[in-house]
Amino acid sequence: MPTGLVALLDDVAGIAKLAAASLDDVSAAAGRAGTKAAGVVIDDTAVTPRYVVGFSPDRELPIIGKIALGSVRNKLLILLPAALLLSAFAEWAITPLLMLGGAYLCFEGAEKLVHSLGGHHDEADGEEAVPAFEEPAAIEARKVSGAVRTDLILSAEIMAIALADVAEKSLATQAIVLAVVALLVTAGVYGVVGLIVKMDDIGLHLSRRDNGLVRAVGRGLVKGMPVVLRALATIGIAAMIWVGGGIIVHGLEHFGLTPLPHLIHDAAEAAAHALPAIGGFASWFVQALGSGIFGVAVGALIVGGLKLVKR
Known part of the structure; x- marks a missing residue:
């Protein structure tokens, strides 16, 4: 009996060590994936605040909360299962789907840019002015819907980056890593966004303090x-x-259409060598600029094509 008990305890200890190692693998993989997705996370953080510009202060945090909840649904209920299914059965489809999502982002950004240049300003986000009779609740619902739709594309890129980093892991590990990345990224992005949009209220509170500097x-x-x-x-x-x-440029490179990706990459490398003191920033800026110019061209083509179809 004592021998059996010792053997059982040895087995339990072995299982515990295995579980601890698995958790270490998951946390390390999640950390690496989150780091690689940091660029898209920053972009997501920059995109979101425009959806609450123009609303009354008491509605800012509720709107961000609704967008954050929609983001969690996007990641856990849509993107996570889709990523696992595509990884298991149709890995070839991931890049084309991401390119379609990238084209949608280019279209949405170019459309807003066209409205802005055309003098159609909207206080909330640059869209065409809404009818005066539209209910505030309807405006808010429309803004939240647009934000969640945009978040779906950005979240897809984040999840794809995370998936690529754990592609060799088991399906269970992939699922756990993607879930961890989804929750951490959502909490980080919308926590920072909430802090940004309420900073004026914090400033108002500080302005009433007795300390002159504060x-x-x-x-x-x-x-x-x-x-x-x-x-x-x-x-x-x-x-x-x-x-x-x-996203589209990376997709072109994936399919062997390398002239444009190589042109942007070479320009970024040249900028980094020309400005060694800020080489990392210079490389990023040139890559972002090249991708942005190409994105404007793609978005303008889509906007123009849709206008022709309407006519």
Whole structure:
């Protein structure tokens, strides 16, 4: 009996060690995948604030909460199962689907750019003005729907990057890593967005303090945050275009259509060598610029094609 008990304890200890090793593998893989997706996460953070510009302060956090909930649904209920199924049965389809999503981002960004250049300004996000009779709840629902739709494309890129990093792992490990990345990225993105859009309220609170320096900082936040939010709205449009263009450029390289990807890569390398002090930033900027120019061209073609079809 004692011998059997010792053997049982040995088995339990072995299982515990195996579980600990598996958890270490999952956490390490999730960390690597999240790091590789950081660029898209930053773009996602830049895109989202424009959806709450123009709403009353008491509706900002509820709107962000609705978008965050939609983002979790996108990642866990749509993208995670789809990624696992595609990885198991149709891995060849992942890149074309991502390219279609990238084309949609280019289209949406270019459409907003066209409206902006054409003088059709909307306080909330650059879209055409909404009818005066439209209910605030309907406007909010439309904004949330648009944000969740855009999030689906950006989240697909994040999940694809994460999946590529764990492609050799078991299906269970892939599922756990994707779920961890989905939850951490969503919490990080929308936590930062919530902090950004409420920074003016924090500034208002600080401006009422007795300490002169704190009061000055608060006043600076109150005056500066509207400018920051408008800037983020513009950056969000640019981010959609350069992320969409970048997805398509990577897809072209995947299918062996390398002239454009190589041109952008070589230009980025040349910029890094020319400016060694800021080589990383210079390389990123040139790549983003090249992808953005290509994204504008793709988006403009789609916008123009749709206008021709309507006519």
